[in-house]
Amino acid sequence: MIFMYGWAGTILRIKLDKQSIKKQLTPKDLCANFIGGRGFNSKILYDEVRPAIDPLGSENKLIFGTGPLVGTVAPCAGRWTVTAKSPITEAFGDANAGGHWGAELKWSGYDCIVFDGVANEPSYLLIDDEHVELRDARHIWGLDIWETDKAIKEEIGDPDIKIASIGQAGENLVSAACVVSDLTRGAGRCGIGAVMGSKKLKAVAIRGTKGVKIAKPEEFLKLCEETIELVRKDKWWWEHFRKWGTPIFVMLFQHLGMLPTRNWSEGTFEYAEDISGETLLRNYVFKKRSCFACIFHCSGAYLIRDGPYAGYMGEGVEYEATGGFGSKMGNRNLESTLVCKTLCDRYGLDLINTTDVIAWAMESYNKGILTEKDTDGLDLTWGNHENIIECVRRLAFREGHFGELLAMGSRKAAEKIGRGSEYYVMNMKGAQPGLVEPRGGKAWALSYATSTRGGCHLRGMPNLEYYWTPQDALKYLGSTKAVDRFAYEDKGRLVAWVENVRAIDDSLELCKYLFRGEPRVWVEMPTKLFNAATGLNYTENDILKCGERIYNVEKAFNTREGLNRSHDTLPERYFKESMPAGPSKGEVIPRDKFEEMLNDYYSSRGWDVKTGLPTKKKLEELGLKYISDELEKMNKLGKTEQ
Amino acid sequence: MQYILLVDPEKCDGCRRCEMICSLAKTGNEFNPMKARIRIMKKEAMGIDVPMVCRHCEDPPCRKVCSTNAIYRDRKTGATLINEHLCIGCRECMLVCPFGALAFDPIKRVIINCDLCQGKPKCVEVCLNDAIKYVRADRADLYKKVSAMEKEMDAIIKARGTLVAGATS
Numbered sequence: 001m002i003f004m005y006g007w008a009g010t011i012l013r014i015k016l017d018k019q020s021i022k023k024q025l026t027p028k029d030l031c032a033n034f035i036g037g038r039g040f041n042s043k044i045l046y047d048e049v050r051p052a053i054d055p056l057g058s059e060n061k062l063i064f065g066t067g068p069l070v071g072t073v074a075p076c077a078g079r080w081t082v083t084a085k086s087p088i089t090e091a092f093g094d095a096n097a098g099g100h101w102g103a104e105l106k107w108s109g110y111d112c113i114v115f116d117g118v119a120n121e122p123s124y125l126l127i128d129d130e131h132v133e134l135r136d137a138r139h140i141w142g143l144d145i146w147e148t149d150k151a152i153k154e155e156i157g158d159p160d161i162k163i164a165s166i167g168q169a170g171e172n173l174v175s176a177a178c179v180v181s182d183l184t185r186g187a188g189r190c191g192i193g194a195v196m197g198s199k200k201l202k203a204v205a206i207r208g209t210k211g212v213k214i215a216k217p218e219e220f221l222k223l224c225e226e227t228i229e230l231v232r233k234d235k236w237w238w239e240h241f242r243k244w245g246t247p248i249f250v251m252l253f254q255h256l257g258m259l260p261t262r263n264w265s266e267g268t269f270e271y272a273e274d275i276s277g278e279t280l281l282r283n284y285v286f287k288k289r290s291c292f293a294c295i296f297h298c299s300g301a302y303l304i305r306d307g308p309y310a311g312y313m314g315e316g317v318e319y320e321a322t323g324g325f326g327s328k329m330g331n332r333n334l335e336s337t338l339v340c341k342t343l344c345d346r347y348g349l350d351l352i353n354t355t356d357v358i359a360w361a362m363e364s365y366n367k368g369i370l371t372e373k374d375t376d377g378l379d380l381t382w383g384n385h386e387n388i389i390e391c392v393r394r395l396a397f398r399e400g401h402f403g404e405l406l407a408m409g410s411r412k413a414a415e416k417i418g419r420g421s422e423y424y425v426m427n428m429k430g431a432q433p434g435l436v437e438p439r440g441g442k443a444w445a446l447s448y449a450t451s452t453r454g455g456c457h458l459r460g461m462p463n464l465e466y467y468w469t470p471q472d473a474l475k476y477l478g479s480t481k482a483v484d485r486f487a488y489e490d491k492g493r494l495v496a497w498v499e500n501v502r503a504i505d506d507s508l509e510l511c512k513y514l515f516r517g518e519p520r521v522w523v524e525m526p527t528k529l530f531n532a533a534t535g536l537n538y539t540e541n542d543i544l545k546c547g548e549r550i551y552n553v554e555k556a557f558n559t560r561e562g563l564n565r566s567h568d569t570l571p572e573r574y575f576k577e578s579m580p581a582g583p584s585k586g587e588v589i590p591r592d593k594f595e596e597m598l599n600d601y602y603s604s605r606g607w608d609v610k611t612g613l614p615t616k617k618k619l620e621e622l623g624l625k626y627i628s629d630e631l632e633k634m635n636k637l638g639k640t641e642q
Numbered sequence: 643m644q645y646i647l648l649v650d651p652e653k654c655d656g657c658r659r660c661e662m663i664c665s666l667a668k669t670g671n672e673f674n675p676m677k678a679r680i681r682i683m684k685k686e687a688m689g690i691d692v693p694m695v696c697r698h699c700e701d702p703p704c705r706k707v708c709s710t711n712a713i714y715r716d717r718k719t720g721a722t723l724i725n726e727h728l729c730i731g732c733r734e735c736m737l738v739c740p741f742g743a744l745a746f747d748p749i750k751r752v753i754i755n756c757d758l759c760q761g762k763p764k765c766v767e768v769c770l771n772d773a774i775k776y777v778r779a780d781r782a783d784l785y786k787k788v789s790a791m792e793k794e795m796d797a798i799i800k801a802r803g804t805l806v807a808g809a810t811s
Binding site: 071072073100103107146149160182183184209210211212213214215217221228286287288289290291292293294295297299301313315 | 652655656657658659662663665666669670671672673674675676677683684686687688689690691748768770771
């Protein structure tokens with residue numbers, strides 16, 4: 001009875017090689033223990049994918065999922081997660097996006113779609129409520145994301161059908177490839193687009209008319225309003241973020257000395273004003289746009305009106321574009337970052353992974369490690385924006401030797417080049433986080449190292465480190481030091497807590513920009529919304545337990561792949577070089593302090609401090625005995641502390 | 643006194659909260675855009691979002707073409723309403739509506755339309771951008787004139803230069 005509400009109730013299973021389509025009832029224990037979205041996907045991936053398989057082979061699975069609040073009016077609950085073993089990190093991988101595709105999936109009556117095997121010919125999936133069909137995609141293979149969207153809409157004869165697809169980058173198995181929905185909403189991280197390309201799956205097009213039923217409508221609406229009121233209490237954020245969106249972070253992090261500049265070698269950019277949100281809004285953004293059920297509407301549609309890049313248009317410009325192609329590459333030409341953003345959306349490239357490898361190549365070039373022989377003649381001096389754009393193109397199409405090199409991703413490319421270029425690979429477990437300088441915020445440093453999907457700013461996103469008051473931190477985390485961004489104490493506790501909360505956000509598919517200074521919005525409101533939607537009666541602790549369970553499943557996946565404490569680390573630079581200038585000047589992460597934070601983290605998590613591996617006690621406490629048994633058999637279980 | 647919904651596509655960002663609240667209000671416990679009386683149509687590539695909703699015309703073409711006389715005007719609010727029992731689902735009204743405002747309920751198999759929530763439209767309440775207003779039908783033009791004036795005002799002040807820009811009111 002209680003599982004009639006919130007969830008759609010069906011999981012769709014597609015075997016691409018056999019062209020078979022099956023429907024399965026969403027198991028009750030999955031709903032009760034893993035919430036939805038990321039939680040569902042992670043559990044399915046752990047259970048159904050064996051260790052050490054090739055991420056781009058037929059044994060990998062590709063899982064799309066949404067959560068119980070998606071498709072309702074719950075604030076900012078319109079997201080979806082796509083999960084697979086990652087070709088970049090060769091470990092657990094997932095990616096998350098907004099737009100309207102997730103809601104449409106939910107309305108069509110499915111919580112998850114699980115793809116298995118490799119299609120014989122390029123295909124795309126069409127879902128029209130109960131009608132599910134694998135269709136020939138040979139005629140659209142080779143098209144970019146925007147062309148694909150148009151072609152499928154015309155073919156199906158539904159101008160408003162929601163489509164998530166890969167572009168040429170995904171088809172070419174580029175490690176930075178992503179899945180894009182609604183033209184500009186990229187599920188970016190972990191090279192998921194390459195996994196989709198390897199399965200010869202071009203797109204998933206959905207039309208849903210079944211809606212979502214919830215258990216307690218009146219209470220639900222009141223809670224939605226209350227959440228919005230709480231968020232609006234932060235007047236500055238409400239006004240500025242609604243007006244500017246994420247490009248506001250350029251100046252915000254510039255003032256904190258945390259704006260990654262020239263491949264993370266500096267924390268302030270002398271031309272930050274040129275690429276700031278204000279400049280962007282004044283000259284290029286002509287309309288604000290929104291993801292489904294959002295209350296902020298942070299996306300901006302932009303147009304370049306004159307100059308060499310005149311005519312480029314797009315939407316969803318954000319900090320990872322203006323900062324990533326801007327300060328991270330020493331580039332003050334804002335228009336070129338917009339061009340890159342448009343190209344990334346069309347080719348299906350993740351902004352972070354793309355800028356990661358290009359910034360690595362630029363620093364290696366500027367340090368004399370890469371020469372024009374390696375770059376096929378491209379001059380990669382900091383800020384050379386024409387060639388940055390050229391890099392994006394060559395990367396997507398694997399053009400020439402340099403294109404092939406960039407397509408490998410920074411870690412593998414540096415392994416191939418050698419000559420000391422490895423030092424300039426600024427990532428963790430093969431993936432780079434979003435643009436927040438970790439030396440200026442110690443919890444960020446720790447969360448980058450411990451993230452379950454490679455370096456990631458969203459796995460932990462410990463922004464409470466500077467948004468929360470010490471009083472709130474004392475109440476919720478039992479420590480005031482935790483919210484001092486230059487302190488090392490109690491960061492393990494903070495990161496473990498916030499990672500569990502983020503696992504819940506991703507499983508309810510809430511947008512993380514909802515969560516800032518007001519602690520009640522972090523756990524209390526999502527719990528209440530979850531209860532009102534599903535009719536269950538979870539406490540805040542029950543929900544946090546679900547978050548912890550999800551995190552442990554992902555950790556166990558990585559443990560099974562052979563990852564341990566030695567992988568939970570940071571690039572050498574953060575330990576060796578102190579910030580050269582700005583408000584975070586002199587900050588570095590001393591290795592011993594980092595190891596202490598890591599110890600604190602593992603013990604807060606109930607894992608083995610020495611090896612960083614999960615323990616029998618913790619796994620069994622979370623109801624994951626079968627995982628503990630499997631790890632024990634593989635001799636990969638940590639020792640429970642006495 | 644008749645009131646209508648006045649939408650401003652330039653203010654709408656396309657979050658579709660109005661669709662959600664409308665479908666919940668009309669069904670009781672379901673969020674479903676197919677059952678909403680308002681619908682945001684999008685042209686993603688051009689950054690366009692247009693809320694489609696009944697204008698409650700003074701002289702509604704839908705009512706003229708209804709062969710079962712199922713369409714009538716609400717005495718209290720002046721809303722153009724549909725009697726579900728009389729509607730035969732021929733969609734003739736949908737064809738003649740110049741604004742694409744009418745929707746077809748996929749379960750009940752009849753035409754559904756905005757009823758102005760008996761004078762308290764929910765979509766207006768949830769819109770965070772003021773893109774939908776509930777205004778007096780005979781004075782709706784004034785609201786449009788005010789927002790057009792504000793745009794002009796910006797240009798005029800800009801043209802005057804910084805000297806007088808600081809002086810307000």
